[in-house]
Amino acid sequence: MSNLFDKRDVDVAWCPGCGNFGILKLVKEVLEELEIKKNSLVNVSGIGQAAKTPYYIDTNMFGVLHGRALPVATGIKLSNENLCVVAEGGDGDMYGEGGNHFIHTIRRNIDIVHIVHNNMVYGLTKGQASPTSQKGFVTGVQVDGVINEPFNPLAVALSLKAGFVSRINIGNIKHAKEVLKEAFLYKGYALVDILQPCVTFNKINTYDWFSENSYVLDDSYDASDFEQAVKKSFETIPMPIGVLYKNKNSAVTFEEAKRGRDAKPLHSVTHDMAKIQRLFESY
Amino acid sequence: MTVEQVKRYNGSISILIGGAAGMGIATLESILNNAFKKSGFYVYSTKEFMSRVRGGSNTTLIRISDTPIEAPCWSVDISIALDALALKHMQGRCHKDTLIFADEAFGEGNAILVAMKESAKKFGNAKYANTYIAGMLFGVLSIDKSFLLQSIAEHFKGDEVNKEVAEFGYEVGVKLENKSKFKLPKVDIEGLKKFHQMDGTTASGFGFLAGGCNMLTAYPMSPSTGVLNFMAAMSKEFDIAVEQSEDEIASLHMVLGGWYAGARAMTTTSGGGFALMGEALSLSGMTETPAVIYLAQRPGPATGLPTRSEQGDLNLAVYSGHGPFPRVVLAPSCLKECINYGYLAFELADRFGIPAIFLSDQYLADSISMIEDVDFASYEQRRYIVKTQEGYERYADTKDGISPRGIPGFGDGLICSVGDEHDERGQITEDYNMRERMVAKRARKNNELIKEAIPPEVYGEGDIAIVGWGSTKGSISEALQNLNNPDLAQVHFAWVYPLSKEQLSVLGNFSHIIVVENNADGAFANQLRLHDIKIYNQILQSNGFNFFADQLTLMIEESIKEIL
Structure with a gap:
């Protein structure tokens, strides 16, 4: 089925069966269904297999360096708040190399959708552990298995009072779409951590493994209860999926606090030279 | 000839004030600078300070003159110590005729003892010592005290006690012996009115404002924080x-995001922070996203001397970032150039889609001098953004290599900017033909850029060129005036990279070239050598100070003695 965001003449560089295909399809469908305009959307990504996603979507994109999608996305949103800004990449990109930016982007509460493909392994560098790899995971580098505690992005995001914290499983596409749409509609920083298998380098955390080791938060779960969300975020096997936390009273966003509501895009902001003259002459 | 014997070309008077951090020397500097200007003198001041918030031993040098003055001197006419440590710290800069003032509580040797602390206490606050000293100094120099009182009134709005203290100090100064030996520089109260007093930080800031800067993301680091x-x-x-930002890596990436979406963005940093920006600089080069970086140097490597000065980061500015890509490095040498080059940095970054590095240093950033009226209306507000059509290609392969730059949401085109090698659309490619085309396209921008290279300023008609760049201009210029040797000429660069043949052609007129740099590696001389410029001699220094004009006079004299 064709989609408005299909990009023509591109050579997709993923392995056959890769979970990224499902995420690409999901993102394009959500964009189309939410009627987001191509030229008012910017997708920023770093480096890695997941970070290639924006290259396959027909929209504005800025493919930057490993770990740096978030500060670039911040600069874009600060420059023009009318743009819908997405930062997309993998677990190594966003939680490892870009870990410091992850922390401070949440603190800023910039109005972006932060999509992280979490396959618990490094794909592009061929199979090393990622920050989210499970303990005991054996690789060519972690020859005796991973000994570090896995990074918990949801708990970290909640500890920093992120307004929208979610996890989805690409194996459950219907549910994933609902959550991703909600993330796009949320005003403020929204984290969507996507469980996704790497069919080449992670033979443990497969489509089946993710389905067997996760459960969907049902209607009885109150996503506005912060303390409950914190507890949920520490559940590991099985992992809860869905919107863990959504701040009902969405806070003032970074760009609003910085420049006020309905600020002019900076490309049309010039300074009053007569005023510069006056200020200079006060010296 | 010794430093003390260096003949001053003008009737300048130099005053060195020393004390611990937190004693209020900055306030004293501000009051005196303003008062001296009102009195009709050209004023210059600079400071050297330790990397601590309280304590230690810092000095501020103030010079007054009847001609524009833009350099520090080592040897001083008047020295005022606010504490015992300062008295010792400043000893090396005093000569037999220097008037040394110290508080009676700690003064020794040939110091003239005054009751700074006791007098301040009498008026109710130890902080009045600064105002007392200002008054005393005006008394010693026999300058009309009304200018000082005006300056004090402006500074301490409504605090009458400070005026009383100043008057008291003035009377003490008038009665002191030795004071009569100072021949004051000529005054020009009316003429000085068209001058403004500021430091390099402020002038650079006005330059960036004139350049339309509307976004700044930075991590604080001395000596760049002033612009932030x-x-x-x-x-x-x-x-x-x-x-x-959370770190310098984020700073420059935010700047790139800003420009990508249409802002005129910049960051501020020093060498250590700029080292962290290397990858983002490279991203700017590859994605052809403009960036402006204010890089205020301090001595390295590593933490080095955090609050002191050096021209040690030229190589870092020129070579940082992996892979070749065009960039421009501008090193202004005075307040006027801080404004012009601040503006130009934004123009060049925008027009060529390149990073523009504005290279300052602690000395230039923190020294205060005077600048004539500037007409800001003459800085034309340009933008090099195009409204895009459907099918827009961000990396269109144009004749001059400059692809018209669209921004998202402005027109119907889509903006694909990519750090991987890419085709004209901005799609990743590993096609070797496309790679060669894109490398050549980026290189062609450099050919256009060097056409804009600004030739050095040349002063004097001698055959021997004293070549400098950036913040050393004032010192070189005063040293040459001290030497008053018709065989010498000053050649000073502000556009330091990339250098062009045309720009350097002026150097062909000289029999000998001597390069003065405030660093240990002679990085600029090496750049000149890459262009087959023969360097006769080099004067280098890396002690954390800028060159002192009197010391430099002797260094230049020494460097040319075998020619003459």
């Missing part, structure tokens, strides 16, 4: 988005 503060203050007056 200036722009933050200016964000109350203008629409400027200022953000303190």
Whole structure:
């Protein structure tokens, strides 16, 4: 089925069966269904297999360096708040190399959708552990298995009072779409951590493994209860999926606090030279 | 000839004030600078300070003159010590005729003892010592005290006690012996009115404002923080988005995001922070996203001397970032150039889609001198953004290599900017033909850029060129005036990279070239050598100070003695 965001003449560089295909399809469908305009959307990504996603979507994109999608996305949103800004990449990109930016982007509460493909392994560098790899995971580098505690992005995001914290499983596409749409509609920083298998380098955390080791938060779960969300975020096997936390009273966003509501895009902001003259002459 | 014997070309008087951090020397500097200017003198001041918030031993040098003055001198006419440590710290800069003032509580040797602390206490606050000293100094120099009282009134709005203290100090100064031996520089109260007094930080800030800077993201680092503060203050007056980033890596990436979406963005940093920006600089080069970087140097490597000065980061500015890509490095040498080059940095970055590095240093940033009226209307506000059509290609392969730059949401085109090698659309490619085309396209921008290279300023008609760049201009110029040797000429660069053949052609007119740099590696001389310029001699220094004009006079004299 064709989609408005299909990009023509591109050579997709993923392995056959890769979970990224499902995420690409999901993102394009959500964009189309939410009627987001191509030229008012910017997708920023770093480096890695997941970070290639924006290259396959027909929209504005800025493919930057490993770990740096978030500060670039911040600069874009600060420059023009009318743009819908997405930062997309993998677990190594966003939680490892870009870990410091992850922390401070949440603190800023910039109005972006932060999509992280979490396959618990490094794909592009061929199979090393990622920050989210499970303990005991054996690789060519972690020859005796991973000994570090896995990074918990949801708990970290909640500890920093992120307004929208979610996890989805690409194996459950219907549910994933609902959550991703909600993330796009949320005003403020929204984290969507996507469980996704790497069919080449992670033979443990497969489509089946993710389905067997996760459960969907049902209607009885109150996503506005912060303390409950914190507890949920520490559940590991099985992992809860869905919107863990959504701040009902969405806070003032970074760009609003910085420049006020309905600020002019900076490309049309010039300074009053007569005023510069006056200020200079006060010296 | 010794430093003390270096003949001053003008009737300048130099005053060195020393004390611990937190004693209020900056306030004293500000009051005196303003008062001296009102009195009709050209004023210059500079400071050297330790990397600590309280204590230690810092000095501020103030010079007054009847001609523009833009350099420090080592040897001073008057020395005022606010504490015992300062008295010792400043000893090396005093000669037999230097008037040394110290408090009676700690003064020794040939110091003239005055009751700074006791007098301040009498008026109720130890802090009045500064005002007392200002008054005393005006008394010693026999300058009309009304200018000082005006300056004090402006500084301490409404605090009458400070005026009384100043008057008291003035009377003490008038009665002191030795004071009569100072021949004051000529005054020009009316002429001085068209001058403004500021430091290099402020002038650079005005340059960036004139360049249309409307976004600044930075991590604080001495000595660059002044511009971050200036722009933050200016964000109350203008629409400027200022953000303190989590680290320097984020700073420059935010800047790139800003430009990508249409802002005129910059960051401020020093060498250590700029080292962290290397990858983002490279991203700017590859994605052809403009960037402006204010790089205020301090001595390295590593933490080095955090509050002192050096021209040690030229190689870092020129070579940082992996892979070749065009960039421009501008090193202004005075307040006027801080404004012009601040403006130009934005123009060049925008027009060529390149990073523009504005290279300052602690000395230039923190020294205060005077600048004549500037007409800001003459800085034309240009933008090099195009409204895009459907099918727009971000990396269109044009004749001059400059692809018209669209921004998202402005027109129907889509903007694909990519750090991987890419085709004209901005799609990743590993096609070797496309790679060669894109490398050549980026290189062609450099050919255009060097056409803009600004030739060095040349002063004097001698055959021997004393070549410098950036913040050393004032010192070289005063040293040459001290030497008053018709065989010498000054050649000074502000556009330091990339250098062009045309720009350097002036150097062909000289029999000998001597390069003065405030660093240990002679990085600029090496750049000249890459262009087959023969260097006869080099004068280098890396002690954390800028060159002192009197010391430099002797160094230059020494460096040419075998020619003459």
